[in-house]
Amino acid sequence: MLQSDIELKLSSYDYHLPSELIAARPVAVRDQSRLLVYDRKTQMVTHTHFDQLSTYIPRGDLLVLNQSRVFPCRLIGHKSTGARYELFLLNPKGRRGERDGTTVVPAMIRSARRKRVGEQILLAQGGKAEIxxxxxxxxxxxxxxxxxxxxYLNQVGQVPIPPYIRAGESDARDRSDYQxxxxKELGSVAAPTAGLHFTxxxxxxxxxxxxxxxAVTLHVGMGTFAPVTTTNITEHQMHQERFWIDQENLDKIMNVKRGIVAVGTTSLRVLESIARATNATNPDQLYATDIFIYPGQKINTTSGLITNFHLPKSTLLMLVSALIGRERCLELYQEAIKNNYRFFSYGDAMYIR
Incomplete structure (x- = not known):
């Protein structure tokens, strides 16, 4: 089998992670998380802490941060029969409904029962939702x-932490920890987690x-939790996410004289979306991207990436593999596992330079 064929197989992005390395909470001080620095030119790996980041970034480089803000989009409800429903709202504002005092909003609904149009779901503090x-x-x-x-969401909504963290059950601490x-800009249902380490x-x-x-803004959607189910990764359909950038920040990116370091895969996806599109350079305009970056595609916009350690077989792992190669990526993950790094959203970070 050709190397290119191997890189297109979903199974090629699998790895074993001991469950005790999945971080259930962040470290007490954000920038005391651990940092694995990988230098692509020298192949050198350095183990340090995130508060030492400035030691490894060249003077004059530009960090690109995703300033999207997570909103408490998770609502727990039930039918009059007692059947439990879990709602994930996809927009923090929605639009005004035809009936007074109502809001119409897109949502994902989880329930053991079939969901039918016209059903009413009872929510906390007198809230009621109709499909x-x-x-x-x-x-x-x-x-x-x-x-x-x-x-209403600020009163009763919950922060939608991923299902692999405490079975997806958030608490009051997550309102600050997962931000x-x-x-700044409200709209994400999941945090751009590479940014969680900054103080x-x-x-x-x-x-x-x-x-x-x-700063750029890309609102992370629920599709970020969707697994890749196709055997050939090129057949996977990415979800769309909304992004925009203002004139001041666009000018910073376009006129940078040194390197650009993307803080997180969301920032990198914005940069690549702008670079690949002919109409995505107008500031203050809302765009949608479903860009899927995997090995075989060239990343042209960044000299470095700061990112967390991602789930096996995830599109985020494939993106990192596109930057440094699949085999090298998995080797670095094994290095992190050997050194007891903490993984996933609340875990430690990697800086690829």
Missing amino acids: LESRQDGTFLIEINQEPLLD TVYA PSLLDSLKSKEIGCA
């Missing part, structure tokens, strides 16, 4: 008797060393 429409992509259009919706310190003092340290920062 208006079942859509082809598996989502639903629902009407909630709350307006403005965001006020970057620079989060205000670390950002100041980077600035003092003339390492710049630019």
Whole structure:
């Protein structure tokens, strides 16, 4: 089998991770997480901590941060019969419903029962949701008797942590833990996790060393948790996510004289989407991207990537493999496992330079 054929097989991105290395909580101080630094030119691996990041980034480089903010989109409800429903709203605002005091919003619904149009779901504090429409992509259009919706979500909604963290059951701590310190634009259902390691003092340290920062916004959707199910990874259909960038930050990126370091796979996907599109350079305009980056594709926009350690067989692992090669990527993951790095959303980080 040719190497290129191996790289297109889903099974080629599998690895074994001891369950005790899945981080259930972040470290007490964000930038005290561990950092594996990999130098592509020298092949050298360095083990350090995230607060030392500025030591490894060249002066004059530009970090690109995703400033999207997670909203408490998870609602737990039940029918009058007692059947449990779990709702994941896909938009923090929705649109005003035809009935007074209601909001219409797209959502994913989990239930052991079949979901039918017209069904009503009872929510906390007098909330009620009615299923208006079942859509082809598996989502639903629902009407909630709350307006403005965001006020209600801030009262009773839960942060949608991934299912591999404490079985997806979030608590009050996650409202701050699962948010970057620079989060600004509300709209994500999952955190851009590479950014969770940054602290205000670390950002100041980077600035003092003339390492710049630019901000983009990509709202992470529920599709980020969707597994790849096709044997050939090229047949996988990525979900669409919304992104935009303002003029000031676009100018920073376009005029950078040194390297660009993407903070997280979401930032890298924005940069590559802009580079590959002919119409995605107008600032302040909302765009959608379903870009899927895997080995065989060339990444042209960045000199480095800061990212967490990702799930086996995930599109994020494939993206990292596109940057450094599948075999090398899996070797580095084994190195991290051997050294007891913590994995996934609340885990440690890797800086590829």
